[in-house]
Amino acid sequence: MTTVRRLLALPEWTGAVQVLAGEAGLDATARTVRPLADPGAYTPAGPGEVVMVSTPVDPGDWRLDALLRRVVDAEGAAVLVTAATPPADRPADATPGETPGETPGGMAGGMAGGMAGGMAGGVAYGTLRLADRLGVPLLGAAADPLDLLVAARMMLAEPEIDRARLVLSAHRAFDERTLAPEGVVARLGELLNAPAALLDERGQPLAGQVREPEAVRAQEVVPQRVRLGDGVLLAHPAALPGAPRPAFWLVVELRGTAAARADVVPAALSVAASAVQRWLLSHRLELERDARSRSALLGDLLRLDGEPSAQLRRRAADAGWQLGGWHVGLRIGAPPGLDTVASTAQVTRVLRGEGVHAVVVEHGDGWTGWTTFAQEPTAARVHALADTLRAANRALRRSAGAHMGVGRPHPGTSGLISTVAEAADAARLAATRPEAGFFLQVDQLGMAQLLLEWARTDTFEPAARALLAPLHDQPGDLIRTLSAYLDAESSIAETAAVLGVHRNTVAARIQRVERLLGIDLRHRDERLALHLACRTVSRPAG
Structure with a gap:
């Protein structure tokens, strides 16, 4: 299904056509585009029509209002006009109410604030309000209507043409040469006219940049699509053959009208991902060659x-x-x-x-x-x-x-x-x-090792267990805490890091150990005895 929003994403329409009013109807189905020289001569031919007024429309032309109503009644999709030159006494970027003596209802200056590409034109403010009220898109063109008509009809006649052209362009951009990730991302961004990046599995950019890299999460979905506030982010994995999960994700961010191309872009992403894969294979071969060289040198040294x-x-x-x-x-x-x-x-x-x-x-x-x-x-x-x-x-x-x-x-x-x-x-x-x-x-x-050898006697193990008996069944795993504390040379901070708890927790546990055992860990003899005991009771059997 082709929508008005999808037409706006055509390369020939992007930057040359802008939505003046009626944005609520951009997702209406567009089945055909019909040129019309006279706005007053419209005769409905069927639903889903985009009516293209090929001659300039003067500001305030009542026939445009009538055309909008007729298109809505016929379940049409949109109206596209070529703007007329604005009045000489009123700047193209003026807003309603800024020009003295303005006609009732005002004028939407410079096609609702100016057309992309520098288009200068005007449509009555009341007409814009009418399009919004009716929910029918009113589009303004700053290009030759014939070029727009040909591009739209080609796409409507064969929706796969856009996909095929994009894939062909991708194959030309990513030929058999090995490109570094920066080169792949740069060419992809130029091809799609959209931000692109190569991310690692944590979503960190390795090349290029997108606005919301954290939206990508490594999943076994090919390709992945993530909805954004005003668009969509498409991701395609790039991995070495046989890898259990992707190491990298090639992503492109489509926003605004460009998001309407989300159905054809994955094909180009797949071609670009193949280019990344070629680089990964080449890079992997270099890594393995270097690793073998280093490993062989180390082996010769150790022998x-x-x-x-x-x-x-x-x-x-x-x-x-x-x-x-x-x-x-x-x-x-x-x-x-x-x-x-x-x-x-x-x-x-x-x-x-x-x-x-x-x-x-x-x-x-x-x-x-x-x-x-x-x-x-x-x-x-x-x-x-x-x-x-x-x-x-x-x-x-x-x-x-x-x-x-x-x-x-x-x-x-x-x-x-x-x-x-x-x-x-x-x-x-x-x-x-x-x-x-x-x-x-x-x-x-x-x-x-010396302590363990000393402690491996038949008489010491029962004594060690008796020494630590008051710590058994106490909350906080006190024996493990004590063992880690002694291994860490009585460092509270290091013990906390090893156990993954707060240092205050360690300090409180050590105080409880001293109280339960009736000892002072500042005395080295007592520390040594407890270290021996902890090693003995915690060592594996046999």
Whole structure:
């Protein structure tokens, strides 16, 4: 079904035809467009007619009022007129009541405030009011009526012509060349004369811009249509073949009369989405090639049994890796099935957001990395680094379910191998330590392991359970809170972050623990005993 609003969205009509009055009838069905030289000679031919007055109409011509009534009586769709030149003593953009001596009812200056494209014309104010009252669209033209007639009749005779022309234009715009997302979005916007953008699955723009990107939500609907206040937003997924869900959405925002083309635009969106997919495939191949190169270089380094060769040092330098200095290794584990190649950029972005500039390499089910210091880092600097890495791990855990282990500082190439190995050991244990926030630093790991070995006796476990018995069945999960508090070196803030509760809640729970157990956690001997007990009662059986 073609409506008057749909006619206004035709390329030949856009900007050349404007609604002067009767907007309530824009959704009326338009079945034909008939030219008429004399407004007084109209003879109804059937419902759904758009009557196009091809000769200029003088302001105040009573025949136009009569034509509007006849069109309404015949269930016509709209009336389109070519405006006449306004009176010389009255500016085209005047509003009713501004010109002295104006005829009764006034004039709608400059075709209701001026036509798009600079059209100068006038229609009696009373005629505009009549069109509004009758609910029939009164349109004003600033172009050759013959061009408008031909375009409208072609579309009415074959509604798919517009779609076919748009698809053909899209194929020409997005040929077989690989375009970056910015290029695809720019060409799409030009093709549709509408805002376009490429969004990620969270609705964040990667290229281009639309007014309401948050209206898009990743769904398994192709294409997706979202109603806006004055239009529609169309979205089409762009994903790699076999991907479980779209990584990106190509969107276009159609507002006003352009929204009437919403039925044909998805075909052009599909063509443009194919161009994005070609870029994704090309980009993915580059990522995988780089990942294989980095992973192979890391493997050669980890297999070293002595000093690296000149060729290996050259490869490391080409990759931007420093082999000299002091290194602190890190290992980030990922859940099975996560696309580590595609997620590397996110991992690097999160680390840099915390101020950590590290080498990150796809390695197994996760990433191996390290950060390098020119001089041996102080204990305070290592502690600060651990804090920032712990914060980064929390962010990665929310988005990717990651866990992290951190090694100690070691110098040179052999030190790089050592710290990376330590980080891997710590990460394996971190994966099973929710009380530590799925994060372990190897220094803490060594002490924890020592405590556990000391506590693994037949007599200590019953004593540990008896020591913590007053905390059982108490609200607030006091044993877990105490364990996390001791693992966090008595930091209220860090414990709150690990448990996901407010710091005041942690402080209140620790006070209850001290009161129930009758101890003072400021005393290191009591902290050590309780740490041993918590580790013992919370470790997995066997």
